[in-house]
Structures are given as structure tokens and as C-alpha cells.
Amino acid sequence: MGGQNESMSDSFAERLLAWFGERKRDLPWRKNKNPYHVWVSEIMLQQTRVETVIPYFERFIARFPTIHDLAEAPEADVLKMWEGLGYYSRARNLQAAVREVQASYGGVVPSDAVQIATLKGVGPYTAGAILSIAYDVPEPAVDGNVLRVMTRYKLLYDDIAKAKTRVRIENILRPLIPLQAPGDFTQALMELGSLVCVPKNPKCDICPVAADCEAKLAGVQSELPVKTKAKQPRAEFRAVAFVQRMIGGERKFLLRRRPEQGLLAGLWECPHIEHDDTQTDIPLLSEHCAAEYGIPMQRSERMPDFEHVFSHIHWHLRVYRFHVDDEFHGNDAKHVGVDGLPEHVRWVSVRELGDYTLPLVFSKIIRQGVSV
DNA sequence: AATACGGGGAG
DNA sequence: CTCCCAGTATT
Incomplete structure (x- = not known):
């Protein structure tokens, strides 16, 4: 046991996974690893809070239980199920992508990084999330949570609003992914950001990796991450x-x-x-x-x-x-x-x-x- | 590298 | 009020 380059008795991933095993929330899309369910949840969760998504996910899967059901449905029905969730192009892209999976992949969500990335509405984050969570492929999935966790953990002052910061974090993460549990690693990282390493007043006292978090050690965890603020509407x-x-x-x-x-x-x-x-x-x-x-x-x-x-x-x-x-x-x-x-x-x-x-x-x- | 693209919840 | 959320597509 033990990480490749860790002085701690347990590696970053091991402590993270142990914490996740104890504290992970019971969410509807965690009942199984159905790639279609994982996919739908990841699209809904883009820029949208977990609590908001839960009822939408339940209704959506009840109405469109399989890729086939979604592919065959009238677009108006799909939009209706998305009503109030926002970013409606997500719904249209999801249906277009599901139809592409029917047409080109025999109705099976591809587990290949290149193939899955070509699907409409599937960007770098979602590709990594589906690959790791549904198929345990060791690909990173860097969302807002992961950006915050890792800039703090590694004391990075990179602006997380910039695209290249995501790429940098992906490269830092890749060698840290445990090959026996890529899906849990991805979810654990996001769960930590969502529950512990929160934007304001991070709960370092209950953080499983606080002991070697560079921002915490430097006492600057509240100053990170750096992010240029959005323009006024x-x-x-x-x-x-x-x-x-x-x-x-x-x-x-x-x-x-x-x-x-x-x-x-x-x-x-x-x-x-x-x-x-x-x-x-x-x-x-x-x-x-x-x-x-x-x-x-x-x-x-x-x-x-x-x-x-x-x-x-x-x-x-x-x-x-x-x-x-x-x-x-x-x-x-x-x-x-x-x-x-x-x-x-x-x-x-x-x-x-x-x-x-x-x-x-x-x-x-x-x-x-x-x-x- | 910027901007378009919804809506809501937390502090 | 402000921030920002399991981001992607287009320019």
C-alpha cells in the first residue's frame, strides 16, 4: 500500500476513497452504473445543483427509461421534462446524441474516449465522468468542485475561469487515479468539493486530506481558488x-x-x-x-x-x-x-x-x- | 480567449 | 445583493 510519492501512510486517493465510502450521499444516479443513467445525470448536473436535479432525474428516467425510449420520443416531450431546469440546449443535444448512439453504436454508450467525446453536449468533463463512473476508465473529470479542491490541495493560483487551468488539473490528476476505482475517485473528488471543500468557509477540520493540503498548510485556503468574476448581465x-x-x-x-x-x-x-x-x-x-x-x-x-x-x-x-x-x-x-x-x-x-x-x-x- | 446559454440556493 | 453551481458550443 501507499502512494507513489506520498509521505503519508495512505495516499491521497486512499484517504479520499475511505472518506467517500463513509460519507457519500445516497443519490438516484448512484443506484447502479447504467451508462445511460450516468449520462443523463451528468448532463443535468452541468451548472446545476444536486438538489435541483434529483426530482428532474427521477421524472426523466421514469418517462424515458432507456436510450431507445429517449431516442424515439418527440422532442417536445423531452423539452417538457426539462422545463424549469434551464440550458435547454442540453436536452436537445442529449436527444441528438442518444439518437447517434442508436445509429452508430448499436444503442450502447461508447466506452472509448474519442468516440464519446464526439457526442453532442459531451465535453471534457462529461466524457471523463461517464468513462470513469460508468466504465471505470481512468480518465479525470474536472468540474467546478474538482477545480476548487485541487487548486487548494496543490496551492495553485491559476485562474479557474480559464480553460487551460482545467487541462493542468487533468494532468495533475491522471497519475493519481487509482486503477481499481476510477469511478469512485471521480465521485469522491466532487463529493469532497460539494460537502467539505466548499467555496466559503471550507470545513478543513473534517477534511480527509487536510493534513497535506498545501493551501491549508499555508493558511490560505479561503483565498483559493482564484477566479475572474463574471460581467454584469x-x-x-x-x-x-x-x-x-x-x-x-x-x-x-x-x-x-x-x-x-x-x-x-x-x-x-x-x-x-x-x-x-x-x-x-x-x-x-x-x-x-x-x-x-x-x-x-x-x-x-x-x-x-x-x-x-x-x-x-x-x-x-x-x-x-x-x-x-x-x-x-x-x-x-x-x-x-x-x-x-x-x-x-x-x-x-x-x-x-x-x-x-x-x-x-x-x-x-x-x-x-x-x-x- | 471570450461569450451565449437558465435558474436557483446559500450566505 | 454576490457567488457559483458535477459545463458545452460557438465565435
């Missing part, structure tokens, strides 16, 4: 139209589908237009709806404002409720699809909301709108 001011009317005795509201590319791609939302930070042009919003959807709108009233912050955009939303006369039956010749509307526009009732995937902020706006 830019402000955007938007006027939102909550348009409602009665159809067949049922209250409906207007939804439109966002473009296939960009922010919240392919999700449904209330129509809205951008305006400057000082004034909201209600007539312009009304005209927009009239011009785009051929819907003449009558009365309007102000609803409560909403704020929504993305990583890079801060939305200030002013919401107006519009009413469409019961007498109106939109059938403008230039429009096609349901109710004489364009294909990307629908009258939807609360009952039918389950068929549409909406960004959370618009779910809130609609809840507010229909409650009055």
Missing part, C-alpha cells in the same frame, strides 16, 4: 402582452413559439417587444400583435412587473393584459394553422398548458394573468 426592457379571449366558453391566452436558435430556443412564451428603459409603448405592443397575428385588441390594463435574470441578460418585464372581443374570428388569408394563426402561435387554455414548454418567468406571468 445587460439590462433589457420588454413589454409583454398577456392576450386573452374566450373560445368555446373556455378562457384562452396567446402563446408564441421562440426561434429554434438562441435564448430559450423553441420554448413558448407570451408575445413581447423590446422598449427603452424609460417608456413603454403600449400602442406599439398592440400594433405588434395586430400585425404579427392579425389580432385586433381592445382594452388593456397593467399587470404587475416581473424581473428575470439570466446569466447574461436582466429582463425588466412590464406586463399588459389585452382582451380580444368574442366576436372576432381571426381568419386572415395570409395566416395558416390552428385558428387561422401562424404555426408558431396558439390560443392555449390552462388545461392545455401541459402540452407546451415555457420558461419559468412566463409560467409565472400566466399564473398571475389567469388568477384575476
Whole structure:
């Protein structure tokens, strides 16, 4: 026993694994090493907390138990299961990648580093995570936790926001991976970062590797890791139209589908237009709806404002409720699809909301709108 | 090497 | 408020 270059009685990996064996959390994706389950969990966990992912993972696997089920499912169903989780391209990429696995690898997640890295949505971290956790291939998986743990353990002042820092940590890690348990090593490192080597006030008193942690020895564990801070999200001011009317005795509201590319791609939302930070042009919003959807709108009233912050955009939303006369039956010749509307526009009732995937902020706006 | 891409939880 | 989270794709 004993590490190659450790003066401690037990190596870094041995102490880490012993701690992991005692303290690891009981998580849904740890019930087995099903590569598909590991894969789904790793995609969901990108930039997303464990507690947030748990219910999504359970529902997703219940709805799509196998790669085959996910590959065959309508994309709208997949997006619906992702609703509220964010970074929706993850869901689209996952389904595209699963279809690729069906087509090119006979439905078996590849255990080859080069092959798995070509799959959509699978980057350096996820490739290493799937390979090590599902197949016990000794590849490092460097996420935010591992970056923090290792910069502290090795006293590295490298900026963890930079890509080359990840590469450096991967190279430090590779010779440390125990060949008998690469998967546990990967998870133990992340678990340590998540539970012990936390960003603020790290719990060095209960850390299994504190004795030879260079940052701890130098007393600078709170100064690491170094990370350049992100820019402020830019402000955007938007006027939102909550348009409602009665159809067949049922209250409906207007939804439109966002473009296939960009922010919240392919999700449904209330129509809205951008305006400057000082004034909201209600007539312009009304005209927009009239011009785009051929819907003449009558009365309007102000609803409560909403704020929504993305990583890079801060939305200030002013919401107006519009009413469409019961007498109106939109059938403008230039429009096609349901109710004489364009294909990307629908009258939807609360009952039918389950068929549409909406960004959370618009779910809130609609809840507010229909409650009055 | 930067930026786009969601949403939430902790302090 | 700020930070940052089991990151990846695109530019």
C-alpha cells in the first residue's frame, strides 16, 4: 500500500476513497452504473445543483427509461421534462446524441474516449465522468468542485475561469487515479468539493486530506481558488402582452413559439417587444400583435412587473393584459394553422398548458394573468 | 480567449 | 445583493 510519492501512510486517493465510502450521499444516479443513467445525470448536473436535479432525474428516467425510449420520443416531450431546469440546449443535444448512439453504436454508450467525446453536449468533463463512473476508465473529470479542491490541495493560483487551468488539473490528476476505482475517485473528488471543500468557509477540520493540503498548510485556503468574476448581465426592457379571449366558453391566452436558435430556443412564451428603459409603448405592443397575428385588441390594463435574470441578460418585464372581443374570428388569408394563426402561435387554455414548454418567468406571468 | 446559454440556493 | 453551481458550443 501507499502512494507513489506520498509521505503519508495512505495516499491521497486512499484517504479520499475511505472518506467517500463513509460519507457519500445516497443519490438516484448512484443506484447502479447504467451508462445511460450516468449520462443523463451528468448532463443535468452541468451548472446545476444536486438538489435541483434529483426530482428532474427521477421524472426523466421514469418517462424515458432507456436510450431507445429517449431516442424515439418527440422532442417536445423531452423539452417538457426539462422545463424549469434551464440550458435547454442540453436536452436537445442529449436527444441528438442518444439518437447517434442508436445509429452508430448499436444503442450502447461508447466506452472509448474519442468516440464519446464526439457526442453532442459531451465535453471534457462529461466524457471523463461517464468513462470513469460508468466504465471505470481512468480518465479525470474536472468540474467546478474538482477545480476548487485541487487548486487548494496543490496551492495553485491559476485562474479557474480559464480553460487551460482545467487541462493542468487533468494532468495533475491522471497519475493519481487509482486503477481499481476510477469511478469512485471521480465521485469522491466532487463529493469532497460539494460537502467539505466548499467555496466559503471550507470545513478543513473534517477534511480527509487536510493534513497535506498545501493551501491549508499555508493558511490560505479561503483565498483559493482564484477566479475572474463574471460581467454584469445587460439590462433589457420588454413589454409583454398577456392576450386573452374566450373560445368555446373556455378562457384562452396567446402563446408564441421562440426561434429554434438562441435564448430559450423553441420554448413558448407570451408575445413581447423590446422598449427603452424609460417608456413603454403600449400602442406599439398592440400594433405588434395586430400585425404579427392579425389580432385586433381592445382594452388593456397593467399587470404587475416581473424581473428575470439570466446569466447574461436582466429582463425588466412590464406586463399588459389585452382582451380580444368574442366576436372576432381571426381568419386572415395570409395566416395558416390552428385558428387561422401562424404555426408558431396558439390560443392555449390552462388545461392545455401541459402540452407546451415555457420558461419559468412566463409560467409565472400566466399564473398571475389567469388568477384575476 | 471570450461569450451565449437558465435558474436557483446559500450566505 | 454576490457567488457559483458535477459545463458545452460557438465565435
